[in-house]
Amino acid sequence: MEWLHVFAPAGPQESSYNLMTLIPPLQFYNSHQSGEYHPDIRAPTANMCSHMYYFSHNGALSLPLSRAWYVALAALQHWLWALKIDYVLAHGLSSRSNRTLGRLPPLLRREATTILPPLSWRWKVYLTKGETMALNVPGLVVMAVFYLLILGTGIWASMRSKKEERKCTGDGMEITLLAGRNINFLVGVFTLTATWVGGGFILGIAEAVYNPTLGLVWALMPVPYVLTFFLGGFFFAKPMRANNYLTMMDPFQLKYGNVLSSLLLFPALVGDVLWVARTLVSLGGTMSVILDLSYVYSILISSVVAILYTLLGGLYSVAYTDVIQLILIFLSLYICVPFMLLNPMSMDISITAYNATFQPPWIGKIEPEDAGKWIDEFLVLALGGLAYQAFYQRILSASSYTQAQITCFTSSFFCLILGIPSVIIGAVAASTDWNLTSYGPKTPFENGEAGAILPIALQYLTPTYISILGIGAVAAAVMSSMDSALLSSASLFSSNMYKNIIRKQASDREMQWVIKISVIVVGLAGTALTFLDNSVLVFWMVGVDMSYTIMFPQLVCVLFFNRSNGYGAITGFMLGIMLRFMSGEPLVNLKPVIKFPGGRIDDKGDFIQYFPYRTFIMVASVLTIMGVSYFTSLLFSKGVVPERFDLFKIKEHAKALVRPNEKDYKEGQKVSSVSKQLLETTSC
Template sequence: MAINVVGLVAVVVFYVLILAIGVWASKKSKKEEKKCVGTKSEVTMVGGRNISLLVGIFTMTATWVGGGYIMGTAEAVYSPSQGLIWATGPLAYVITFFLGGMFFAKPMRSKRYVTMMDPFQHRYGNSFTTFLLLPAVISDVLWVACILAALGGTISLILDLSSTYAIILSAAVAITYTLLGGLYSVAYTDVIQLFFIFISLWICVPFLVLSPAISEIKFPALLNQSQQVHWMGELKLEDAGKWIDELLLLALGGLSYQALYQRILSASSSLQAQITCFSAAVLVFILGVPSVIIGAVAASADWNQTAYGYPPPFERGEAGKVLPLALQYLTPTWVSVLGIGAVAAAVMSSMDSVLLSSASMIARNIYKSTLRKQASDKECLWVIRLTVLLVGLGGMGLAFVGDSVFSLWLVGGDLIYCIIFPQLICVLHCPCANGYGAATGYFFGTLLRILSGEPLLGLTPVLLFPGWRKDEVTGVVLQYFPFRTLAMLVSLLSIPLASYLAQLIFTHHLLPHTWDILGVVKEERETAEMRDENVEEKLPTASDKLLATTSTIC
């Protein structure tokens, strides 16, 4: 097949535009470094806490509206085994931003943290923070690999170009402008990418709906109750546990990503951070509507009337590519090119955020705080740049592996939900949490998740929860109980209980203080001393009373 030259030129022009905006934003970043009171590395990581409200809203939304969100929503709506009710992405992300604005934005921004791992480092120390940071960074690398692989498959389908070139080109552009300007380049390119996603996808929708291969799209409101709309899907009572588990995995797991807090911490105030989250909740839902329509159109299409032919994508095992397939075979060429531009924009808007978030945590919470405490600010900047490059190249290399990377990324998301999310709740909202509780929660959350099994990795479940089934074709055991949420809750409850127990043991001398390797007793003593000092400062002295009386008389 011949390369789609017009489409290729359009994609290259789009990439050049994004790169130009990134270069312009890098100049703004350098100007901000001169004005900023903080270090240059903080300007790179959180934009000098001077990102405007509108840019903050757009970059927050663009980070979550990635290739997986757009293509995954369309796939779920199209798939006969799922349908709209199983497309939990839009609802889950609304919950993520709403809860983020309500309970996480203010405590994180008011204390002027720089990364999501800062509160852990302040309370538990460097060793546990490094241990907790590992699954977050691994998940980010695998996330980069997955979104690049998705983009490569989409471009190769529509432009008849090798996916290898698409992956390399996209990675190179995203790495370059992230290296140049840090958060400023990421934020301002996200604005353009978000506009492009919104406009191009909505332009595609009318052409899809009016395609000759679409005879009728059935909507529930136009049908009798006895008639079922296949793309709406069905949620049976025995599947409710799995549905809840997947919804909470996306919604609450999303609160455990550094990319979210990088935007919260870049706001000029706690109030602006909260407004950013609430506004992003509205926009992310609106941007999911075109994908829902595309999935419904693909489910209603007569593919035999197109060049794609019969059987349809689901029967060929290509449901994951239904969005680019619909653009390719149900719309004119120039419209499909716009669609591929939207996917490319979505992928890059997520990739640059992931690159910078991983680099920020590694540079600040591992290199600067643990490995080399005397490192200069300039040295930290170079570590950030080197890490951006390594994470980008690592993700690009893994993108060629295929489905196994996607499986690992899903498991990485599980670990973030089961381990990091309960830790984050406790470190921000549970004053009694200490290192012993954190380690206990980490252990039980990980153990329970592993024992629950994972078909994607070939792990047979040791614990069989109510409602489990065995696939008739593959023989794989599938859990329909919300086992991920159970692991998260066990971890969440273990942290305060184990913390209180450890505190009780050492303060009542049930074990000698020399066994207190995490310093719980020492922390309690320092806290009490600080409390006493504050009380003494507030109590008026005799001279203060005399001075007050004199002032009153005068």
């Protein structure tokens, strides 16, 4: 007789539903009582951990399992995983062996479930219940309503985009990617702010304030973002919007040609994929803490919804859903604040700000030897954001460059306002006696959970319905950033790679499909990365690093240095990548080859750079691009090197890049689109 062996270690009241309610047509047998039939095990005994349970289909106990059972059991595995039941499916030629089972490593438990054995083998199913399951049903209902609201808004926006497309004489790409350059001021402020106030923003600020080794002075994001928007408004909005570019990469293709531009396109695309990953990671961790929902399911559901409404209406859907999401972020976070401040387990944050109580003061401090690292991280956040396509997508969708500038200035104010609740939540968590809560005797920092302090604080320091609101804020922030990253990368690939390099004769209908496929591919790639590493910090720093050290120098030179050319760009690009890799990165276990002055060895034995090395790399790249470009321009212009050896066609591409002036561009009047010239005339 062939049996399925089920190992179910669990204490009292923990496995009351784990088998009978999941597989009603099965009967259970206790191996320690000679096959005595126990039709109901919903009242498990305290010694259940030592028991083996056998089960098979009614009336077919002696028959081998069919292929249908294999498929059914495979589906059951994923269901149990979603319910947080650790399990492993193993197989063998004999099912009668009662081999002692050790606790398998988590990776093996997970991977073993993906393999179906040959039909002649017999299944052994081992189910281990790790913890009591307590899904937060009201929270799930609220989140379902929120997702339906966002999806409905996206559908409505897609219908509006189709109406605008029928009225517009331009091509469909401009409607999809830039909403026909017709985003009004208020919606522009909402969508630009919502793009920057993502899950990493909300969780990262709270983590830095709470972390005893950091504090408020290291919670850098709000202030650098203000600088990002002001610099973007003052210096970058006008040359980008006045030329009517379609994407951030258009000036590169006009000036450097397609070959070099495609190389520069790669770090921009990778940065967007990492952006998707880091936003989803922050949501998965938060939902798993408060809703007790599987990390996997949290990420998959949010990813599918964001991809779906981005597909439907392009920037129209993204912008109008950002309005709903930003309102939800603002209301949810500020409603949580008074409940956090009034909870009885925490001290007055004004006292703990400068006095050590349960941990060092949450204000934090910057030691003189740490100043270089602080300056470096500040500039990375402030200037790195200026090299993201998502930023220019909002600028280019405005009706004029003046509106784009005002949108940037206004959004900077909202970034500061939306950073305050996270600061307060982190401060309250730092002022809490965690022994008075049901969290446990150790603090979240001691348990290595400082990165999840916001959901933990909401879970243990506020009523349930308030913590659910906090989840809504994080979910809204995540989706508002994720949809921007999806459309950003789709814009770069479809316009600058597919249309200008792969298929220049592609029709408008074909380009619409390319955009949709790009959104799906980037969404799936970012989602897949979340299962490789669940650290928001890793994805955040790697993505911003690439933007700051590689893309920002290139963008500054192509817009503001007339003599920049392909020779300088490729030299600066290679130098930036080489220096960045040689500087090391402990977050990804990359050992430094270049050890800048002021570095120190941490407790783990890693060498940490305290010199502002990223800023050094950025400045070195800018100077290299300018120096090599100037030198090569002289060589060709003076005839030292014949023009036939000019691989990057310096003179030809210099003429292609048309810069606007005040006489040619008046408020409310659009000049001829350089992006159209780009689509028709670019060459390698």
